[in-house]
Amino acid sequence: MAGVLVVFSLFIAGCEAEEGPFTLEKDAALEIQPDGPIVFFEGSMSVGETQCRNILVRNTGDGDLLQLNAIYLEYDAPSEPAPAFFLNDVPAPGTLVSALGQGAGTGIGEEAEIRLCYRRHDDGHMRIANLVIESNDPNKPKAMFPIEEQEGQALLVTVPAEVVFSYVEVGKFKDMIATVLNTGSEPVEVDALALIGDEGFTVFIQDEGVEYTVLAGQDMALDNPISIGSNESLVLRVRFKPTSTFPRAAAAALDWRSGSATGTLSMPIRGNEGPCIHLEPAVVDFGFKKVGGTYGYDVQITACGQDPLEIRRIRLGDSGSPNFVLDENSFQIQGGTGYESAEWPSSTYPAVIPPQRSARYIVLYTPTELSPMDEEGTPVPEVTTGYVETNTFEGEVSFTVNGYGSTEACSTAVITVEQGLNEVAPQTVLDVSGSNSIPASGTISNYVWNVERPEGAEGYFFLDDPVHGTVVMGDTAVYPDVKYALNTAGVYRFRLDVEDSAGNVSCLPAYREITVIPDEAIHVELTWETPGDTDPFDGFGSDMDLHFVHIQGANAADNPYDYFPPPSGDGLADGYFDPTWDAHYWWNSGITVIPDWGTLAVEGDTPTLDRDDTDGTGPENLNLNLPEDGINYRIGVHYRYDNEFGPSTPTVRVYIYGVLTETIVGCPMTSCSLWDVGIIAWPNDMVDSFGCDNSNPLTPCGTSPECSHVVIQDYAPSVAYGPAFKAVACDTAED
Structure with missing residues (x-):
């Protein structure tokens, strides 16, 4: 039957509009979604497999109704045991389609659906056909939409396109996730993995319960290739554990093959490259403050990388409490002899913080009324979000500000971690400080530290005294600055309560969670x-x-x-x-x-x-x-x-x-x-x-x-x- 024109159709002829509440307009306009050629890729299917698409018919004209008179395929079919293209479901002849936005309350839909199917054959022919729709559209009463059979194509991309670690301390590690997407039309198999570059990078890939570890300089051939189907993905976990503070680079490479092509996907990886920012604290918690007073809280910005850090703007969000403001006369940058006053940063005149130096500024809080209570009788804080715009890879980082209006004067307990990290490896000796706590009056005179440890963990607070050596204090401590050895994996929750010289205690304790995560396999x-x-x-x-x-x-x-x-x-x-x-x-x-x-x-x-x-x-x-x-x-x-x-x-x-x-x-x-x-x-x-x-x-x-x-x-x-x-x-x- 080669060369024979085969027509599949459902149609009505000579159909006139009936009298009634609707009047057919000559300016109805037919369009289909998806528009453009309808393409089926044979490489994404096995021989004999069937794949169907839903084609939506819409009326984009300014008339009331579009009438579908006939829908069929024009297909110059080669010799085949069954048609490669066929219609599985079509609207009934005479179906009416309302103009977009005008179908509400009429009982007539704003779209009709055609189900078009394709069956793959293995005879080497690349088939073409037309979907034909006859309607009352005066501009195209017989609209033809091409249908194509094409060889499949594989297309792999990574999200993100490159993995960038802004800054990681020597001896620490950080993991980031990247996703390999197959956006092409046929499945691929990844048969080799490689990591080229600095030894501080490692790539982990898990497939069907098996995890592959790819080290720098390693080229790993896979006995069992990893399959990624069309529109499917593969997750990569990239680890950076630097041996120095200098910038490092590598590239992960995946060799792949499909039914029609082979290739290599390369994903750049960079670490400790460019500026880095660390905010301390990430949450500015004023605690309870007496209504009518104005209170300040220091925030520190550290340039933790090897390049200068630009601060282009510091702002508070528009949707938060108006009782928080930034003190634009408080910005200081750390110099050779201490902090020195500087202009408030702006996009026109950004502040520049040298590498491994810090800047600081003050957030002000003026509670105007008592904090309300929720249904359980718990005070509801005032909250806002702050933003720091920088020249880092992240661009903009955020911090949270909260506080409570109170009838009593309360001191504010503040925990600062010298390491500036919330995740550390086992055997880390943590330096925790309460020296930035804020008195309601006078100075902070009493500190009480406690810690909740992971199940089964033991530990104690201690400090290194220049006269007496290491002083062990057990589960609690009463010094402003103490140390704690994090030897067991899990979450440690530190708590600090303070009291000032006038007897004003912290109405709420300060908490800081540190997670100890092993960084080995x-x-x-x-x-x-x-x-x-x-x-x-x-x-x-x-x-x-x-x-x-x-x-x-x-x-x-x-x-x-x-x-x-x-x-x-x-x-x-x-x-x-x-x-x-x-x-x-x-x-x-x-x-x-x-x-x-x-x-x-x-x-x-x-x-x-x-x-x-x-x-x-x-x-x-x-x-x-x-x-x-x-x-x-x-x-x-x-x-x-x-x-x-x-x-x-x-x-x-x-x-x-x-x-x-x-x-x-x-x-x-x-x-x-x-x-x-x-x-x-x-x-x-x-x-x-x-x-x-x-x-x-x-x-x-x-x-x-x-x-x-x-x-x-x-x-x-x-x-x-x-x-x-x-x-x-x-x-x-x-x-």
Whole structure:
């Protein structure tokens, strides 16, 4: 049937308008959506698959009604078992379409719908056809709209087009998300990933439960390509962990192929490039202020990058409370000898802050009436939003201002974090200050600090005194400036209450949340509780040790211990206390040379024990930045010595890329016992963990049947390991 004209139609002929409430006008105008050629891409479909489109018919004329008389296809069809183009549903002959905006109340719709379908054949022909609509449109009574079959095209783009980290401190990290979109008409497969540039960048890609980690300088071919269908996307997580403050750059490259083409998508990545801004605080909280007074609050702007920071404008939003204003005579820039007055910044005359210097200005609050109460009797604050326009990549940053009108004079507690960050890595010593707190009268004379810690975390406030050294204060502190060691992952919520010299307390406390997020691929954390130790911070307590075993390495070594699972093992070495393949406290003791796991001279594929607690509750932290695919890692806890405090109950938390994936609670353990906690099969999360449920917190594992399968008593290494292991594992066990 090649070359035969095939017509599919539904039409009426010689149809005249009936008399009635409507009069057909000759100036009705027919249009369809989408306009332009109707294109079907064969590359986005399998052979025999059908794809349909909804075509909308509208009346864009100034007359009342458009009448559709006939709708059909003109299709010069090649020889084919079934038509490639066909109409699946069309409006009934004589359908009326009201002009846009004039159909309300008439019962006549403002659009009609045609369902046009395409069936893919595999014969090499590129087909064309016309959708024909006959109507009472006087300008085009027989309108023809082309239909095309085309080969598919793949088109990958990234959003954003480039990833820019304005500024990240050395030793810290930040993640940003980028999305790869397939805006083309056919699916693609990504078969190789590469990252070219500075080693401070890492790209993580997850597909169907598998996460790929691409390091700088790495070109990774994928055995199982990643598929991105038409109008589908792939998420990239880009991490920047700089080793210096200087600008850094890289590019992520994805090699792809489709049915019709191949290509490489490149996405630029930049870090610590250009100016950077940090506002302290991000929330200007005046607290309760006596009605009728005017109160000031200092805001600090820091140029945290390597380039000068331009402040082009500072303003308050129009929709907030008018009782907040900016003191335009207060702007100062930090110079060589302190802060110096400067002109209020404007777009015409921007203020320039040198790198690593600060500026400050004052926000004023004049409450004119008491704050209202909500339905629960809680005061409702006055609120506004402030904006700082800059030359940074972000352009404009915002801050929140709030306050309450009160009958009483209240001091305002203000928490300032010297590090200027809300997210930090474990082992960060945080410097928190209340020195910027605002008295209602006189000066601030009393400070009271408290902190809410993550579950299982221990910690204390302390300060470094030039005369007495480190002064430990425990869970509370009464100094204006204190330190706090953030050793456990999770959210810490600091609270500050103040009182001024006239006895005016802060009617509301100040709060500041700091989130501790592990910045390695695997982070394992051990904490423990010892009921017999009433003061875990006195420098004398129980000692538990975290162990992390490279199982394949231990099995290949001369390792005689095979106790797990009890009672006779499984034929494979446990690996605990292996001098090469068990990362534990001896690695940090100087007894042995730190070995090199994974690929020789590649940094990051050997774990580090970043904290070894020998006299308290933990935590002990272990990190592994570049785990090896296909390797199993065993986690264990050894109770090295109880110092006569009795049983201790351990808890192990496992974080994968900063996300808590497992919390395993052990039974109370006695001195020299070892708990086989679980196994991480990389690149999956923890796949097997061994805990126990013991209702009596003082019953040691040695007498608890629930623990017998995961804990072995008197587990100590043999001197057969060599001179480095002549010391026994715990002080109470025989070798």
